[in-house]
Amino acid sequence: MxxxxxxxxxxxxxxxxxxxxxxxxxxxxxxxxxxxxxxxxxxxxxxxxxxxxxxxxxxxxxxxxxxxxxxxxxxxxxxxxxxxxxxxxxxxxxxxxxxxxxxxxxxxxxxxxxxxxxxxxxxxxxxxxxxxxxxxxxxxxxxxxxxxxxxxxxxADHRVEQDLSRAITDICAQYRSDYPDATIAFDGPENLRTLVPARLGFAITELLENAVVHGGPGATVTIELTADSEAIRVVVADDGPGLPDSERTAVKGDVEDVLAHSEGVGLWLVRLIVEKAGGRLSVSESSLSGTAVTLSVPRIDDDRS
Structure with a gap:
């Protein structure tokens, strides 16, 4: 990516x-x-x-x-x-x-x-x-x-320096092109250049794809990016019918739960990427009456910059 x-x-x-x-x-x-x-x-x-x-x-x-x-x-x-x-x-x-x-x-x-x-x-x-x-x-x-x-x-400590705002903007643009009937909005700072966990791009992309696909035709999805001195948070929210049990299990369940409901391979992979970086993944109800998945990872800035 x-x-x-x-x-x-x-x-x-x-x-x-x-x-x-x-x-x-x-x-x-x-x-x-x-x-x-x-x-x-x-x-x-x-x-x-x-x-x-x-x-x-x-x-x-x-x-x-x-x-x-x-x-x-x-x-x-x-x-x-x-x-x-x-x-x-x-x-x-x-x-x-x-x-x-x-x-x-x-x-x-x-x-x-x-x-x-x-x-x-x-x-x-x-x-x-x-x-x-x-x-x-x-x-x-x-x-x-x-x-x-x-x-x-x-x-676990493998990170790359990226402008996270620009990267998410590019991801949203790609999915607007792939799913023209969906409404995809991004809310975040104009630029956020910091060290991010490698393959975080896949994690955000997987969350966005899940929201768009499960939301069905005409889905509305928002991505909110916030950051402070301690952590970086990405919230992907939709107006869909809710996360299927197999996908929710991949986010919140233990290993045996994931193996029993293993259709959620993508979200389980997102969970592994986030947890390996010392972060966490959580699911809640969104303000759009759908599902919101929050990805949070510790913030580490490059001392050389």
Whole structure:
């Protein structure tokens, strides 16, 4: 999605055993060379020099022990974080596998049934329309599964600098073109340039698409963007009949609820993007007598700007 380009985030080098040994070796060599050179340059008395050398040796042991402790502690912390991240990714991908498998089984059942029915039918056009919709559903499911895999592998603090107001304006313009019978309004500041969670564009797009599609022909949808020093909030409201149970479950339910009502893959993916960024997703009744979904994420500005 153009308004939300996925940029690489900086990461610290891994502290392997070889690197720890290299740091310790370099520190030891530099300590010996420079400290000995200073002692021999400024101290000429052998006894004084001996006492300084003994003190320097003890100081070297203490400092080197602290250095090794710090390096190994950091390495263990990085290992712990990596292990925790891998466990979370494994859980997310396991859920993805179960959701996709469930949807594929349902779609395959419908396709198989329609094909069998169409063999003996005089009019096949209605069956072809259903098959076409299910083919589109398969393509969408594959796209979202691939995106979910990327979100799962992405670090929680991965953010990109964007003008959020401009990005949402572009998204609204695209959907006005795709759904000319819908009324889509955006209310927010003229510009809001800040660091936003990567793939936030997909989350907003998915909320807008759900509102437009479930709202039916002539739907009215509003997007409200607000921000303060603590958080960024996006509210997508519509005048539709309300969020279907499967979609509401994807926003508010636990993992097993999502697996039992797994048609809401898109909204579950939105929830994962938001929660991974330390935010939250909530559902309420909108002022348009429909549904309002509120997306809230912590605000982090670039200190360099």
């Amino acid at each position: 153009a308004p939300f380009d996925d940029l690489p985030s900086p990461s610290l080098p891994e502290l392997t055993a070889r690197r720890i040994a290299g740091v310790y070796f370099a520190f030891g060599v530099l300590w010996i060379l420079f400290s000995d050179a200073i002692v021999y340059l400024f101290v000429s008395d052998p006894r004084t020099r001996f006492r300084i050398e003994a003190t320097k040796g003890g100081l070297f042991v203490v400092i080197s022990a602290l250095l090794v402790y710090g390096l190994t502690a950091r390495a263990h912390e990085r290992q712990r974080e990596t292990t925790q991240r891998l466990r979370q990714q494994t859980r997310e991908l396991s859920i993805l596998h179960r959701i996709v498998r469930h949807n594929l089984r349902n779609i395959a059942t419908v396709i198989g049934g329609r094909v069998e029915t169409a063999r003996d039918a005089d009019e096949v056009e209605p069956h072809l329309e259903v098959l076409e919709r299910k083919a589109d559903r398969l393509a969408t499911l594959a796209e979202k599964a691939n995106l979910l895999r990327g979100v799962s592998a992405q670090s």
